[in-house]
Each structure stands twice: as C-alpha cells, then as structure tokens.
Amino acid sequence: MPHVNKKVKTAAEKELDNFLFADVDANIWDKTGRELNPESKSEATDTDEEAEEEKTKDTFFLDSGPVSFTLDAPVYGSEDSDEEIDYEAEQETEQQQVESSDEESSSSEDESSDEYKDSYAAWEDEDDKNIKISLTSANITKKLRNTVDEDVVDGVEYTRRLRRQFNKIYPKPEWARLPSEIKAEKRKRTSSDSSDEDEEDGVTMDQDQLDEETRLDLLKSTMGILDKRAHKKSIPPNKIDIMRVKNANRAVPKPKRVITSVAFHPNAQVMLTASLDKTLTLFQIDGKINPKIQSVRFNDLPIFHAEFHPSGDQIVVSGRRSYFYIYDIQSGVIDKCPGIWGKEEKSLENFSISPCGRYIAFLGTSGTIIIVSYVTKKWYCDLKMNGTVSSVSWSSDGTFVFGFGSTGEVYQFDVQNKECVKRWQDEGCIGASIISVSPNEKYYATGSSTGIVNLYDRSVLDPELNKPKPIKAIGNLTTRINNIKFNHDSQLMVITSQQKKDQLRIIHVPTGTAYANWPTDRTPLHNVVQVAFSPNSDYLAIANARGKVLLYALKHYALA
Missing domain, CATH: 2.130.10.10 (YVTN repeat-like/Quinoprotein amine dehydrogenase)
Known part of the structure; x- marks a missing residue:
C-alpha cells in the first residue's frame, strides 16, 4: 500500500476535534460553560474580538436587525388562487377601491385599535416593521390602498389592512352583533353636525353597560336568540337565501333501494330516513358531518312510510303489510302491532299521526280513513269518503282531519265526534x-x-x-x-x-x-x-x- 502524506493538524484543528469527537481531554472542561460563570473573564482582547467578528461577518446573518427590504405581494394566478376574488379585483376600478377604502379607513382603524388595545399578543415578529410590501404589484392588493399614489407599506400596516378588508367582505352576522353596536352604527349614520364629544360620551357609556349585560344574557340562556328568530320579519317574496351543505346521509353507503321517507325530529336536530331496503337510519344533523346515530333493520318489512311521534320518543314504521312497528328511540325496543282489530286491511303503507299524538290515520280501501288510538293501538273509528282516499292532513291541534279523495272533494272530519262537518270541491281537480x-x-x-x-x-x-x-x-x-x-x-x-x-x-x-x-x-x-x-x-x-x-x-x- 503506497504511503500517503497526511497533513499535520494545527493546534486549532486539534482543539476542534476534541470538541466534536469528545476526546477525553482535561482542558475541555475548562473551556465549556464558562459563559455561565459570572466570575470568569474573557481572555480574548478587544482586538481579537473585532478580528473574529470581521471574519464571520460574511458567513452568518441574524434574523433581525436594521436591514430593510421590499417584498412584492404574491400574484394570485396560480392553482391555489381564488378565482372569485381575482374576478372581483379585475371588475372594480381603482377609483372605486380607493373611495371604499377612504370611507372605512378611519372607522376601521378606530375599531381595530379598540378591539385589540386590551389584548396582548403572545408573540410579535419584530421583522414585520422592516418588511416592505408593494400594494401595486398585484390587482388583489390594490384595494388595500388609501390613496391612488400609495404603494409600499410595512408588514404591520399590511396585516392591519388585510384584517380590515376581511371584516369588510365578511361582516359580523346580525345575530352576533350586540345591541350597543347596532345603536352605535345607527347613530353614526344619522348623526350630522351635532356635538361630537357629547355623542361619543353617550355611545361609550351605553356600550360599556350593554356589553356586559348582553354577554351575561348570552351565557345564561339562548332565549334571546330563539325569541328573536321566532319573531322574525316576513321573508321577502322575490329571493330566497339558501345554501347547500353536506348531504344528510353522507355517513352511510348509498341505499340499495329508493328512499321512501324523510322526517325531522320535532325537538332536536335529528333526521330519519327509511327505504325499501328495510332499513331505518337516524342522523345527527349539523350541516357539516351529519354523523349517523344508528340504523334499524326490519327483516320482514320494506318500509314505505316512517314518521316521528310528536313527543319525539317513538317512530311508527309501516309498509305493504297488515301490521306495523313502533320503535322506541330511548330504550331501543321494537313493538310489532299485528294489524287493526276488526279490520282486514292488507296494506297499512300510508298513515299520518295527529299533531296532538293521540291518533293515527291510516288510508284504508273504499274511501275509508281508519282512525287508531295511539295509546291503545286499537281501532277508534272509520271516516267514510266517496271514491278512494288519496291523502290526509291534520289540523294543528288534532281536532280535525282533512281527507282528499279521487272525486276531487275535500272532507273535513271532526275526529272526536266522528262526523263530517264540511266538504268542498277542489276547483279544476x-x-x-x-x-x-x-x-x-x-x-x-x-x-x-x-x-x-x-x-x-x-x-x-x-x-x-x-x-x-x-x-x-x-x-x-x-x-x-x-x-x-x-x-x-x-x-x-x-x-x-x-x-x-x-x-x-x-x-x-x-x-x-x-x-x-x-x-x-x-x-x-x-x-x-x-x-x-x-x-x-x-x-x-x-x-x-x-x-x-x-x-x-x-x-x-x-x-x-
């Protein structure tokens, strides 16, 4: 093997080897941890420190300091861009953007400062003040300008304007706004040249008082929100505000047979689906996940109709059979009702439960509406119509049941008195x-x-x-x-x-x-x-x- 001339290591290189490869050297313990010893004195002179700093000046840099640089805002044209935002930016003229920014700049700045003045950030990046961002480099950032000639802002101001623009596009929903905020907004709109100081004092006092009261009310109960929704104004007739969310039955595989029934629980955000594949499924409806609660399979009954009892504790299930089932949601018990005593109906596939929960109206043959007591599950009475029964519907208190027959006549029956009190002909039926x-x-x-x-x-x-x-x-x-x-x-x-x-x-x-x-x-x-x-x-x-x-x-x- 030929001889290889190895370079002799200098003292500094040997010392570095000792540090890196942990050679047992008594001097290593004298050279480590000395910065933690307050009594230790540096052996290097000021000249040595300046020389060492000059050597490493071009090798490393700190992530903070007095250096300022300009960063162009990203151009949104790639795959991750939002086309709707780009379209909006292209459609708006620069003058409109500037005007809208001017109108809300003063109020937004005050609101932002008021909102965050009492909060303390867990961490602040000092470099945000040194970053310079061009607002004219992309259409999407032009709307952040306060004037047409404005171009470069620092990172802190850029963050504040992004927050302002977000609040402008996605304002706080009406239900989340406090009464004091609504009053303050109305006062700003209606105020003219009145005394600014008096007005500000009044708003501040009112807002401080109502803020605390409203927050306490919201924490105590939901009565205020529900009460407001119960007394909502009339819905406009020209446009309906509707939005699609996740499918209600997305948590289960597609049923093999057609879905025949969909119904919501009367007191909770729970929905049932039933199909001809003999399966009844319950879902928790939240619009996002809609998880499945449970499924029940009736082996001998393709389900044609399923309906919650008004109490919400039970579900009535029927099909083209002479019997029907009642499923107790709380206990999980399934009761089979073997038909209606005294009746020989071959199919009980169509029925309707009264809102009071006392009766079930089955659509029988030969124009007969069969009323069954829900408590005893026994026959209560028959209500007779001409022709065949196509559909029934109840009054809100369960006193009357309305039957619609093949002859085009509507019958109003008094269930308790077991008699027809009114009938009329449907026009053009x-x-x-x-x-x-x-x-x-x-x-x-x-x-x-x-x-x-x-x-x-x-x-x-x-x-x-x-x-x-x-x-x-x-x-x-x-x-x-x-x-x-x-x-x-x-x-x-x-x-x-x-x-x-x-x-x-x-x-x-x-x-x-x-x-x-x-x-x-x-x-x-x-x-x-x-x-x-x-x-x-x-x-x-x-x-x-x-x-x-x-x-x-x-x-x-x-x-x-």
Missing part, C-alpha cells in the same frame, strides 16, 4: 293526489295529477261555501304532485313531482309566487322523492331517486 294544511291553519293546499296546486285560505271552511275559489293556482309543475310541505311558520311551501327530473319549487305562501332564483339549472335535484323541513326551518332535506338526501340551509331562519 283532475286526479287528486295530495292535501296539506299549514301549521297556522290559514292555508290549505291541494295537488293533482296535472301538476296544479290550488292554495286556499280559511274561507273554505265557510259552511255556506261549497265551491270555493283558490287564492292562487300554482302551475309551475306539469306532472303529478307527490309532495306539499309547509314550513313551521307557514311562510314557505315546497311542492314536488317525482315523475320528471328537477321538479321542485319553493313557494312564498303569502303571495303565492315561486322563487325564481332557486332551484337553478345546476341544482342536482334529480327525481325528487321526499322533502322535509326541520322544526325551525333552518334546514330543508330533499331525497331523490339516486339515494341521496340533499341538505340545504335556509339562512332566513339559521342561527349561524
């Missing part, structure tokens, strides 16, 4: 399909096979009126109506037809007009099978023939 009574009992809607929905008011109950005129004949659909559902305050009504795709309309009930802004051509309704409103109308569930339950949030009623 061809092939009666469904009837629905609004929760406030001010409106009565009937649907037919021609797609016409007649909307009546309370005048139909006049004993002297046998052929009432509808206040509105809704002809937006052209095929057989299979669903008419009112929301909880009777301002909205949904009508659907299963025979054609995308046959759904939301009707503004007081005016009898259909909303034109929704659904659109891109709304994936498909063939609508069932629809349901949540108890407070904040959600609308739409089940289609594909096995999906589309979920939409109605912002007019939403809490958040």
Whole structure:
C-alpha cells in the first residue's frame, strides 16, 4: 500500500476535534460553560474580538436587525388562487377601491385599535416593521390602498389592512352583533353636525353597560336568540337565501333501494330516513358531518312510510303489510302491532299521526280513513269518503282531519265526534293526489295529477261555501304532485313531482309566487322523492331517486 502524506493538524484543528469527537481531554472542561460563570473573564482582547467578528461577518446573518427590504405581494394566478376574488379585483376600478377604502379607513382603524388595545399578543415578529410590501404589484392588493399614489407599506400596516378588508367582505352576522353596536352604527349614520364629544360620551357609556349585560344574557340562556328568530320579519317574496351543505346521509353507503321517507325530529336536530331496503337510519344533523346515530333493520318489512311521534320518543314504521312497528328511540325496543282489530286491511303503507299524538290515520280501501288510538293501538273509528282516499292532513291541534279523495272533494272530519262537518270541491281537480294544511291553519293546499296546486285560505271552511275559489293556482309543475310541505311558520311551501327530473319549487305562501332564483339549472335535484323541513326551518332535506338526501340551509331562519 503506497504511503500517503497526511497533513499535520494545527493546534486549532486539534482543539476542534476534541470538541466534536469528545476526546477525553482535561482542558475541555475548562473551556465549556464558562459563559455561565459570572466570575470568569474573557481572555480574548478587544482586538481579537473585532478580528473574529470581521471574519464571520460574511458567513452568518441574524434574523433581525436594521436591514430593510421590499417584498412584492404574491400574484394570485396560480392553482391555489381564488378565482372569485381575482374576478372581483379585475371588475372594480381603482377609483372605486380607493373611495371604499377612504370611507372605512378611519372607522376601521378606530375599531381595530379598540378591539385589540386590551389584548396582548403572545408573540410579535419584530421583522414585520422592516418588511416592505408593494400594494401595486398585484390587482388583489390594490384595494388595500388609501390613496391612488400609495404603494409600499410595512408588514404591520399590511396585516392591519388585510384584517380590515376581511371584516369588510365578511361582516359580523346580525345575530352576533350586540345591541350597543347596532345603536352605535345607527347613530353614526344619522348623526350630522351635532356635538361630537357629547355623542361619543353617550355611545361609550351605553356600550360599556350593554356589553356586559348582553354577554351575561348570552351565557345564561339562548332565549334571546330563539325569541328573536321566532319573531322574525316576513321573508321577502322575490329571493330566497339558501345554501347547500353536506348531504344528510353522507355517513352511510348509498341505499340499495329508493328512499321512501324523510322526517325531522320535532325537538332536536335529528333526521330519519327509511327505504325499501328495510332499513331505518337516524342522523345527527349539523350541516357539516351529519354523523349517523344508528340504523334499524326490519327483516320482514320494506318500509314505505316512517314518521316521528310528536313527543319525539317513538317512530311508527309501516309498509305493504297488515301490521306495523313502533320503535322506541330511548330504550331501543321494537313493538310489532299485528294489524287493526276488526279490520282486514292488507296494506297499512300510508298513515299520518295527529299533531296532538293521540291518533293515527291510516288510508284504508273504499274511501275509508281508519282512525287508531295511539295509546291503545286499537281501532277508534272509520271516516267514510266517496271514491278512494288519496291523502290526509291534520289540523294543528288534532281536532280535525282533512281527507282528499279521487272525486276531487275535500272532507273535513271532526275526529272526536266522528262526523263530517264540511266538504268542498277542489276547483279544476283532475286526479287528486295530495292535501296539506299549514301549521297556522290559514292555508290549505291541494295537488293533482296535472301538476296544479290550488292554495286556499280559511274561507273554505265557510259552511255556506261549497265551491270555493283558490287564492292562487300554482302551475309551475306539469306532472303529478307527490309532495306539499309547509314550513313551521307557514311562510314557505315546497311542492314536488317525482315523475320528471328537477321538479321542485319553493313557494312564498303569502303571495303565492315561486322563487325564481332557486332551484337553478345546476341544482342536482334529480327525481325528487321526499322533502322535509326541520322544526325551525333552518334546514330543508330533499331525497331523490339516486339515494341521496340533499341538505340545504335556509339562512332566513339559521342561527349561524
């Protein structure tokens, strides 16, 4: 092996080896940790320190210091950019951007300073003051300028203006605004040349007092929010504010058979779905995850209809069988009711539970409405109509049941007295399909096979009126109506037809007009099978023939 000349290490290199490879050297302990000893004195002179600093000056740099540099704002044109924001930036002129910034700059600065003056940041980056950002390098940042000629700002000011722009685009929702904030905003709008000092003193005192009271009220209960929502103003008839959220049944695989029932729990954000695959499923509805609570399979019953009892404790399930089931949600017990005593009905697939919870109305044969006591599960009475029964609907207190038959006549029965108290002919009815009574009992809607929905008011109950005129004949659909559902305050009504795709309309009930802004051509309704409103109308569930339950949030009623 040839001899290799190795370079002799200097003393400094040997010392470095000792530090790196931990050679046992007594001198190493004398050279470590000396910076922690207050009595130790540096052996290097000032000249040596300056020389060492000069050597390492170009090798390392600190992440802070007096150096200022300019950083161009990112150009949003890549894959991660928001096209909607870019479009907005391109459409707005520079002058409009400057004017809008000028109008809110003073108020936003005051609000931002007031909001964060009492809070202490956990950490602040000192370099933000040294970073310089150009506001004219991209369209998306031009709207942050206060003047047309403004260009470069530091990082702190850039952060503040981004926050201001965000609050402008996404303002605080109405339900989260305190009364003091609303009063202050109204006062700013209506004030002219009055005394600024007096006005500011009044606002500050009022705001401080109401802030504390309002926060305590919000922490104590939700009564204030719910009460406000219960007394909301009328919904506008020309545009409905609706937004799609995650599908209600996204947590389970697509059912093998068509969904036949969709219903919301009367007291909670829980929804059930039932299908011909003999499965009943419960979901917790939150609009984001919609997790499944549980599923129940009825091995001998393809489910045609399922409905919550008004108490919310039980679910009635039926199909094309002579028996039906009652499922207790709390205990998980399933009771089988072997038909109706004294009746030989082969199918109990269609029924409706009274809002009072005392009766179940089954649609029997030969124009018979079979009333069963919910408590005893025994036959209570028969209510007879001409022709066949197509649909039934209850009054809000369960006193009356309305039957709609094949002859186009509507019957009003007094259940307790077991008699018909009123009947009238539905105008222009061809092939009666469904009837629905609004929760406030001010409106009565009937649907037919021609797609016409007649909307009546309370005048139909006049004993002297046998052929009432509808206040509105809704002809937006052209095929057989299979669903008419009112929301909880009777301002909205949904009508659907299963025979054609995308046959759904939301009707503004007081005016009898259909909303034109929704659904659109891109709304994936498909063939609508069932629809349901949540108890407070904040959600609308739409089940289609594909096995999906589309979920939409109605912002007019939403809490958040």
